[in-house]
Structures are given as structure tokens and as C-alpha cells.
Amino acid sequence: MSAKHTHISDVLVVGAGLAAERSAIEAAEQGLSVIILSLIPPRRSHSTAAQGGMQASLGNVAMGLGDNPRIHLEDTIKGSDWGCDQEVAKAFCDTVPIMIRQLDAWGVPWNRVTAGKKKYASGVETEDLKEKEGLITARDFGGVAKWRCCYTADGTGHTVMFVVDTVVCKMGITVHDRMEAISLIHDGETCLGVVARDLRTGDLNVYLAKSTVIGTGGAGRIYAASTNAVICEGTGGAICLNTGLVPLGNMEAVQFHPTGMPPVWILMTEGARGDGGYLLDKNMHRFMPDYEPKKKELASRDVVSRRMIQHIRAGYGIQSKYAPQHLWLDIRHLGRKWVWNNLREISNIAMNFNGLDPAKDLVPVLPTQHYTMGGIRTNKNGFAYGLKGLFAIGEAACWDLHGFNRLGGNSLAETVTAGFLVGKEVAKYTLGATQKFDYKLVEGFVKQEEERINNLISGRNGKENAYEIKEAMGQAMMDHVHIFRTGPALQEGVTKLQELYRRSLKIGLRSSGQGANPELAQALRMPGMIRMALCVAYGALMRTESSGSHSREDFPKRDDVNWLKRTLAYWKPGADLPTLDYEPVATPHMPPGDRGYGEATAGPKAAK
Amino acid sequence: MARQLTFSIFRYNPNKPGDKPRMQEYSFEEFEGLTMFVALNKIREEMDPTLMFDFVCRAAICGSCAMMINGRPRLACKTMTINLPSRITVMPLPVFKLIGDLSVDTGTWFRNLQVKTESWIHTNKKFDPNALEVRMENKIAEQIYEPERCVECGCCVATCVTANIREDFIGATGINRVSRFMMDPRDERSDAEYYEVVGNEDGAFGCVGLMACADLCPMEIPLQTQLAYARRKMAAAGLKLQFAGVKIS
Ligand SMILES: Cc1cc2nc3c(=O)[nH]c(=O)nc-3n(C[C@H](O)[C@H](O)[C@H](O)COP(=O)(O)OP(=O)(O)OC[C@H]3O[C@@H](n4cnc5c(N)ncnc54)[C@H](O)[C@@H]3O)c2cc1C
Ligand code: SF4
Ligand code: SF4
Ligand code: FES
Numbered sequence: 001m002s003a004k005h006t007h008i009s010d011v012l013v014v015g016a017g018l019a020a021e022r023s024a025i026e027a028a029e030q031g032l033s034v035i036i037l038s039l040i041p042p043r044r045s046h047s048t049a050a051q052g053g054m055q056a057s058l059g060n061v062a063m064g065l066g067d068n069p070r071i072h073l074e075d076t077i078k079g080s081d082w083g084c085d086q087e088v089a090k091a092f093c094d095t096v097p098i099m100i101r102q103l104d105a106w107g108v109p110w111n112r113v114t115a116g117k118k119k120y121a122s123g124v125e126t127e128d129l130k131e132k133e134g135l136i137t138a139r140d141f142g143g144v145a146k147w148r149c150c151y152t153a154d155g156t157g158h159t160v161m162f163v164v165d166t167v168v169c170k171m172g173i174t175v176h177d178r179m180e181a182i183s184l185i186h187d188g189e190t191c192l193g194v195v196a197r198d199l200r201t202g203d204l205n206v207y208l209a210k211s212t213v214i215g216t217g218g219a220g221r222i223y224a225a226s227t228n229a230v231i232c233e234g235t236g237g238a239i240c241l242n243t244g245l246v247p248l249g250n251m252e253a254v255q256f257h258p259t260g261m262p263p264v265w266i267l268m269t270e271g272a273r274g275d276g277g278y279l280l281d282k283n284m285h286r287f288m289p290d291y292e293p294k295k296k297e298l299a300s301r302d303v304v305s306r307r308m309i310q311h312i313r314a315g316y317g318i319q320s321k322y323a324p325q326h327l328w329l330d331i332r333h334l335g336r337k338w339v340w341n342n343l344r345e346i347s348n349i350a351m352n353f354n355g356l357d358p359a360k361d362l363v364p365v366l367p368t369q370h371y372t373m374g375g376i377r378t379n380k381n382g383f384a385y386g387l388k389g390l391f392a393i394g395e396a397a398c399w400d401l402h403g404f405n406r407l408g409g410n411s412l413a414e415t416v417t418a419g420f421l422v423g424k425e426v427a428k429y430t431l432g433a434t435q436k437f438d439y440k441l442v443e444g445f446v447k448q449e450e451e452r453i454n455n456l457i458s459g460r461n462g463k464e465n466a467y468e469i470k471e472a473m474g475q476a477m478m479d480h481v482h483i484f485r486t487g488p489a490l491q492e493g494v495t496k497l498q499e500l501y502r503r504s505l506k507i508g509l510r511s512s513g514q515g516a517n518p519e520l521a522q523a524l525r526m527p528g529m530i531r532m533a534l535c536v537a538y539g540a541l542m543r544t545e546s547s548g549s550h551s552r553e554d555f556p557k558r559d560d561v562n563w564l565k566r567t568l569a570y571w572k573p574g575a576d577l578p579t580l581d582y583e584p585v586a587t588p589h590m591p592p593g594d595r596g597y598g599e600a601t602a603g604p605k606a607a608k
Numbered sequence: 609m610a611r612q613l614t615f616s617i618f619r620y621n622p623n624k625p626g627d628k629p630r631m632q633e634y635s636f637e638e639f640e641g642l643t644m645f646v647a648l649n650k651i652r653e654e655m656d657p658t659l660m661f662d663f664v665c666r667a668a669i670c671g672s673c674a675m676m677i678n679g680r681p682r683l684a685c686k687t688m689t690i691n692l693p694s695r696i697t698v699m700p701l702p703v704f705k706l707i708g709d710l711s712v713d714t715g716t717w718f719r720n721l722q723v724k725t726e727s728w729i730h731t732n733k734k735f736d737p738n739a740l741e742v743r744m745e746n747k748i749a750e751q752i753y754e755p756e757r758c759v760e761c762g763c764c765v766a767t768c769v770t771a772n773i774r775e776d777f778i779g780a781t782g783i784n785r786v787s788r789f790m791m792d793p794r795d796e797r798s799d800a801e802y803y804e805v806v807g808n809e810d811g812a813f814g815c816v817g818l819m820a821c822a823d824l825c826p827m828e829i830p831l832q833t834q835l836a837y838a839r840r841k842m843a844a845a846g847l848k849l850q851f852a853g854v855k856i857s
Contacts, residue, residue, distance in 0.1 A: 040662070040664055040672065041714065041719070043670075043718070044664045044665075044671060044715075045664075046665070048665070048759075049667065049669045101735075101740070105735045105742075106729060107728070107792060107795075109750075109792075111750070136741055152753055152756075153753055155753070155757060158669070159756055166729070169723055170728040172723075175719070201623050202623065230663055231664050264643075264667075266666075352668055352686040353643075353667075353686065514623075514624055515621055515623035515624050516660065516708055517657075518652065518657070519658065
């Protein structure tokens with residue numbers, strides 16, 4: 001076997017989710033030739049699963065009047081627990097309203113303001129203005145001062161993904177779906193493209209480009225329970241990390257969403273609480289106001305998730321067939337019409353997977369891995385650290401809009417905004433770059449992958465089972481690197497993962513590995529996935545403070561003196577642990593302070 | 609006592625020299641909450657690592673996992689075995705190109721469909737980044753959202769008689785997609801322009817209206833209403849063109 005085909009373009013975009021496609025559009029608009037690679041047809045990307053909406057300070061809805069990018073910026077910085085890059089956040093908040101309107105012009109059927117008095121189930125009474133009628137409306141979301149989450153019912157990700165893909169179709173941008181990038185080609189200085197495995201045939205292909213953009217989404221599947229799609233295995237980050245030159249930023253910053261639904265861990269959107277839903281305990285008591293009198297169910301996600309676990313630990317959890325311990329989401333009081341119109345997707349999910357009708361039944365929920373704040377570290381223009389001609393965007397990147405906690409609705413908004421802003425930078429860079437051809441170098445990278453494949457097929461390195469290792473990794477992350485963290489538990493997790501890492505280098509297939517063999521695909525991903533997992537676990541072990549979603553019980557306070565910095569994790573050749581480095585976090589727009597919710601304002605313990 | 613389930617699964621890998629289509633059986637005991645997603649993964653991870661199938665969201669949102677389960681196209685991820693007999697036959701969707709076993713190439717089919725029907729907003733307006741969005745009634749936004757919800761799973765195509773015999777027929781999903789643009793005030797295409805795209809036997813007039821597709825849409829899109837809407841509009845447009853002396857095929 002050698003490379004079946006070689007494809008050459010100006011820009012190579014790895015991924016076809018919202019971030020990737022939006023950047024491809026920007027590059028193609030400059031007349032550059034673009035090829036998009038994806039594991040699956042673009043419209044099936046995980047972006048399509050986003051339900052709740054997209055934050056933008058349009059200020060049309062009554063509860064959003066007076067909103068502006070500055071208030072959005074403050075919410076984002078507070079939400080991030082001051083861990084984000086404030087310059088990136090500012091550029092983002094300033095640009096996102098334009099993005100929403102452009103998506104509207106492209107065809108997204110955003111829900112609109114209807115004039116008149118309204119009474120929401122949450123008790124809020126408002127009156128929408130006649131002069132705002134027909135403009136894009138918004139709903140409430142966690143951790144925000146104004147309602148600014150723009151939505152299309154609860155299928156926002158779907159409509160935005162489909163509409164962005166219509167533009168890709170219209171422009172005739174080339175998409176190679178079922179094509180998995182399995183290694184980065186580089187000469188130590190510049191990225192030249194990727195080696196990819198065709199998931200239809202099993203053939204290896206080479207893609208060469210002046211610039212390579214990684215938009216491969218999150219890495220949720222390093223945890224056994226995640227709201228993420230099954231393809232969110234973090235391979236884009238892993239192939240960058242494998243170069244030994246490109247670092248991952250803040251991998252210990254992992255978001256747990258308060259309302260994953262056991263036993264399948266599918267998400268119940270934050271919109272359910274935004275629209276007035278409650279969390280109840282085993283006594284049917286609405287406990288969030290006891291902990292967070294001001295923000296209640298709508299404090300930021302890290303805070304709500306911690307409060308839920310805290311409440312369960314205090315003995316108020318429910319034991320049922322759904323999970324050994326969980327709490328209830330209650331949206332019955334919103335009324336059948338609201339539930340089945342505005343929250344239809346999650347109502348379907350509750351019905352399909354647990355036979356529950358949220359208009360009359362309680363829905364079991366438990367905090368669940370949801371979002372990867374960390375990722376391929378880039379500068380504010382999206383250039384990856386460590387290699388020229390390499391960019392990263394969306395959930396795969398650590399552009400660092402989110403710091404230690406992402407606000408709900410800021411991620412979809414990030415994908416298109418970064419796609420636009422970074423896409424422009426990609427175009428600019430590419431127009432001034434020359435293509436490097438070094439066929440010997442390329443051949444070397446292909447050989448390396450062939451060898452890996454041959455070893456897996458022949459079982460030369462061992463007979464370890466890829467699926468068993470994957471399961472053990474997921475469980476180790478659940479047991480040791482979850483919402484509440486402690487030094488000893490993290491150390492145990494790191495040790496287990498190191499052991500699994502060594503075993504992952506000895507995987508041997510049980511099948512022939514011929515053609516588009518799925519076992520081979522999983523086996524090829526495993527060492528990289530465990531390296532990613534180790535970056536999370538080891539980064540968490542070394543960060544001796546609590547910040548946003550990173551919550552150390554042995555170091556419960558944020559420590560700005562020692563830890564106002566970002567972790568950079570490198571994987572040196574032959575290592576079995578990442579090498580950690582740190583860089584300072586600047587705060588030019590808003591000095592570190594108190595979030596106004598969460599630990600610093602902890603109220604009395606739960607009432608009975 | 610738990611039931612013993614038997615899965616009879618279509619196997620064929622066109623990329624493996626000498627491979628022949630066949631049915632293969634796997635059995636295990638049913639357990640609480642078992643879906644076809646869990647079952648197929650269990651078979652792959654524990655019994656047969658070569659088995660090919662597609663799942664992405666596993667939440668009935670992305671449309672990846674449609675397959676014929678006991679003769680009916682369904683999203684496998686939301687199909688609970690408890691609602692099926694103990695013998696379960698699983699076949700790939702017809703019409704679409706087979707990749708291997710239960711995996712079919714819906715991606716290429718749907719991309720061709722979008723391009724063929726020009727399913728994007730056609731407008732001469734240039735986007736002005738400094739202007740407010742154009743106002744729209746919320747009711748209209750909700751109307752557009754209804755057909756927009758199609759996840760391109762292919763279930764409606766798989767059961768359609770016309771699609772099974774006419775390779776270029778765009779199916780209920782295609783007609784539904786075009787009707788979504790017809791009802792969108794932002795799309796400036798005239799009925800005559802739509803007519804050019806779908807006013808033919810591969811489009812709205814190829815549909816024989818038996819509605820085999822209607823109850824099968826996992827998103828519960830009112831296909832009957834959408835098809836009738838598009839057909840009516842196209843028939844009227846056809847008449848108008850005929851009056852105007854345009855020759856139509
Ligand atoms: C259930 C759920 C609901 C959510 N709801 C919201 C919400 O309401 N609001 C919000 O702001 N955020 C939400 N999020 C988060 C948000 O949806 C994601 O962060 C965002 O969509 C990620 O987009 P992306 O473009 O970065 O990646 P994705 O959409 O995940 O796309 C990744 C792409 O990369 C491709 N790919 C991956 N690896 C490779 C490889 N090795 N080779 C080639 N291609 C590859 C995939 O095929 C895919 O096309 C939600 C997340 C989940 C899990
Ligand atoms: S009604 Fe039309 S689209 Fe639906 S199955 Fe029949 S011929 Fe096909
Ligand atoms: S119309 Fe329904 S059945 Fe047909 S492809 Fe779309 S979602 Fe699937
Ligand atoms: S896996 Fe997405 S619809 Fe079944």
C-alpha cells in the first residue's frame with residue numbers, strides 16, 4: 001500500500017462542522033481553492049445537535065433591551081472565571097451580531113419578536129415593543145445579564161448548520177466526506193497537509209495545502225458518559241499534539257452540563273431552564289434557590305453542576321432505574337403547548353429514549369461531560385502555536401474565548417464568528433504563502449502510517465483490544481477527572497491512564513483490518529485519545545487552584561497570584577506524560593473579580 | 609425472563625475481493641433500555657469487529673443511522689428492541705449506494721440533491737453588515753422551520769416506489785426541501801424558476817402520491833402537506849407558462 005491519491009489545494013480544512021465550513025467559505029470567497037475533509041457528511045456534524053441557541057447582543061426582546069457587546073463581553077469574561085483571552089472575547093462580542101444577521105440573510109429562520117405583554121413560566125412579565133416586532137428575538141440562558149440567546153425553536157444548531165452548508169454547496173466547495181485525517185505532515189517548521197484514511201475503502205490519501213485549518217470539534221468521548229456525538233473523539237487535537245511541536249491549551253478545563261439525561265446521557269438543553277424549568281430533588285424540593293438565590297437554575301453551568309453534585313452528596317439524590325443517583329428536571333408548569341412547540345426536540349428525546357412526556361413527567365438529569373474548553377492553542381488570529389500554515393477553530397481550538405467555563409450559547413456563536421475572523425486570516429496568509437513540495441518527506445509520513453496499520457493488522461506489537469482500552473480510559477476519566485477533583489484521585493487517574501497508554505501501543509486487531517474496517521479506525525485513534533486524556537488529567541493535577549469548571553476540593557479558591565495563566569501541554573517524542581508549560585493571561589478589559597454567583601457568594605446549605 | 613434476541617444482519621463488503629452478500633445471525637439476551645444503537649455496537653465490540661454501520665449523534669438528530677429494520681426504514685438509534693419481535697432482520701437502505709453491511713452513502717446522494725435543486729437562498733440583495741435584519745413575522749419563521757427540520761436520513765426515499773425505479777427522482781425529502789425555499793420570503797425565485805428545477809418527472813410530478821413516505825418520517829414532517837403544496841404550486845406555474853407560450857416538457 002502507498003498513498004492512493006494526492007490532492008493539492010490552497011487551503012485544506014479538516015472538519016465540516018460550523019467552524020470549519022464557515023472558514024472554508026471565507027477562504028473560498030477570496031478565490032482560493034479549498035478542500036474540506038470530514039468523517040461524515042457535513043450536515044451530520046455535531047454542530048447540528050446544538051439545541052438552545054447562539055448568543056448575540058441584538059437587544060430586540062424586551063428582556064434584552066439596552067444590551068450591547070460590552071455587556072456580552074463582561075458576561076463572557078465573568079463566565080470564564082477570568083481565564084479567557086479578553087482581546088479574543090472582545091473581537092467576538094463585537095462581531096457576533098453581524099454574524100447572526102448574515103446567517104439570517106443566508107436563510108436561518110430565527111424566531112422573531114412578537115409585540116405585546118407576556119408572562120413566562122419563570123414568573124417574568126414583559127412587554128415586547130411594537131417597534132421591535134419582526135426582529136430576531138432571544139431567550140434567557142445561564143450566566144447572562146440580558147436575554148441574548150437567538151434561536152430557532154430548539155433546533156438552532158440544525159438550522160444554522162444546514163444553512164451554512166447551503167452556502168458551501170452554492171459556492172461549489174469540494175467536500176471529501178468519510179475521510180479521516182490521521183496524521184499531520186510537517187517539516188518541523190511548516191505544516192504541509194495531512195495523511196488521511198478513506199473510510200469508504202480504507203485507502204490512504206495525501207492532502208497538501210499552503211494552509212491547513214483544524215476544525216474537528218470536541219473530545220467529549222474521552223469520557224465514558226458525554227452529551228457529545230460518538231464521533232467527538234478529539235482526533236484533530238491528537239494529530240497536532242503528536243507533532244511534539246503544537247501544544248494544547250488548558251485541556252483541564254472541561255465543561256459538565258447540568259442536564260444530561262441518564263442512562264443515554266443525551267442533552268436536555270439549557271433552554272429548558274432558560275424558559276423557566278426547575279431542578280427538583282427526591283423530596284420534590286426546588287433546591288437551586290437555596291444555593292444561588294439570585295441566579296437560581298441559571299447560574300453558570302459549572303456552578304449549577306457543582307451544586308447538583310453537592311446536593312446529591314448531602315443525600316437528596318434520587319435512585320431509580322435511570323441512574324444510581326440523579327435529580328429531576330421539571331418543565332411541566334410551562335404547559336403542554338410551550339413544551340411541545342418550543343422544546344420539541346428534547347421532548348422527543350425524553351419520549352424516544354425514556355418514554356417520558358415532559359409536559360406531564362419529570363425527566364431524570366445529572367451533570368454530564370459536555371464541552372472541551374481546551375484545545376489546539378492558537379493566537380488571537382487563529383494561528384496554531386508551533387507550526388506555520390496551521391490554524392485551528394471551533395471547539396477543537398483554544399482560541400480562548402471560554403477560559404475555564406464556557407457560557408451556554410457562546411460556542412455556536414464562536415464557531416461562525418471564528419470561522420469568519422480566522423477564515424480571513426487564513427485567506428490573507430495563504431495568498432502570501434508558497435506551496436512547499438517535499439515528496440520524500442510526504443512519503444515518510446505515509447510510510448509511518450502504513451507501518452502503524454500493518455503492525456495493528458499483524459499484531460506484531462501485541463494483542464490488546466482497542467474497545468476494551470477505550471472503555472477503561474472512559475471509566476478512568478469518570479472516576480478520577482470529573483466535576484470535583486482532588487490531588488490523590490487525579491494522581492491515581494494519571495497512573496491508570498499511563499498504564500492504558502502503554503497498552504494502547506500494543507493493540508492488535510482481531511479482524512483482518514481490510515478495507516474500511518471499523519476496528520482499525522478505532523485502533524488508530526486510541527493512542528492519540530489517551531494522550532488527550534492525559535493532558536486533561538495531568539493538567540488538572542498540576543493546577544492547584546479552582547477556577548470555573550476546574551474544581552479542586554483540596555484547593556477550593558481561585559488563585560490569581562499563582563495561577564492566572566494558561567496551561568500549554570506538549571507531547572515530546574517517546575514520552576508517556578505531557579510536558580507542561582504556562583503562559584500568562586492578560587486582563588486588559590476587566591480586572592479579575594468576583595463572579596457574583598458560585599463559591600464566593602455561597603449561600604446557606606440546602607433547606608429541607 | 610429476558611428474551612433471547614436474534615439479529616439477522618445483511619453482510620457484504622464490496623471492497624473485499626470475493627466477498628458475497630449474505631445474512632449473518634447474532635444472538636444475545638435482551639436487557640432494559642436496549643436500542644439498536646447499543647445492540648449493534650455490542651455486536652461489533654464483542655462478537656464481530658468487522659461489522660459496518662453509521663451512528664453519529666445517537667439521539668435521533670443527525671439522520672446518520674437509517675436502516676431497514678424488519679422491513680421498515682427507521683433511525684436505528686431511537687429504535688428500542690422492546691418494540692420489536694425477538695427476531696430482528698436488519699438490512700441497509702435501498703436506493704443509496706452501499707458502502708458495506710448496513711452503511712450506505714447518503715451524503716453523496718443528498719449533496720447532489722442540494723446542487724440539482726439549487727437549495728439555497730437566491731437573492732440579489734447584497735448583505736449589509738451595518739443594517740438591521742429584514743423583519744419577518746414569527747409565524748413565517750415557524751412555517752419555514754417545519755420543513756427545514758428534515759435530517760436527510762433517507763427513510764422517505766427508501767420506501768418510495770418512484771425513487772426505487774427512477775434514479776434521478778428527488779424524493780419526498782427533495783420536494784420538501786424545495787417547498788421550504790418556496791415559502792421563504794428571502795428567496796426571490798419566481799414560480800417559473802422553481803418550475804425549471806422541480807416541475808418535471810424527477811421532481812414534483814414524479815411523485816405518484818401514494819404517500820408510502822408519509823408515516824415514515826422520523827421527524828414527523830407533514831410530508832403530505834408539503835408535497836401537495838409544491839405540486840399545486842408547480843401545476844399552477846406550469847399552466848401559466850403554457851399560456852405564455854413557453855414549451856414545457
Ligand atoms: C448536545 C449538544 C448541544 C449543544 N447546544 C449548544 C447550544 O445550544 N449553543 C451553543 O452555543 N453550543 C452548544 N453546544 C456546543 C456546540 O454545539 C459545539 O461546541 C459546536 O457545534 C462545535 O462546532 P465545531 O464546528 O467546532 O465542531 P463539530 O460541529 O463537532 O464538527 C467537527 C467536524 O470535524 C470533523 N472531523 C473530526 N475529526 C476529523 C478528522 N480526524 N478528520 C476529518 N474530519 C474530522 C467531523 O466530521 C465534523 O465535520 C452543544 C453541544 C452539544 C454536545
Ligand atoms: S408520495 Fe411521492 S415521494 Fe412519497 S413515496 Fe409516494 S411517490 Fe414517493
Ligand atoms: S423528509 Fe423525513 S424521512 Fe425524508 S429524509 Fe427528511 S427526515 Fe428523513
Ligand atoms: S445517530 Fe444520529 S439520527 Fe441516529
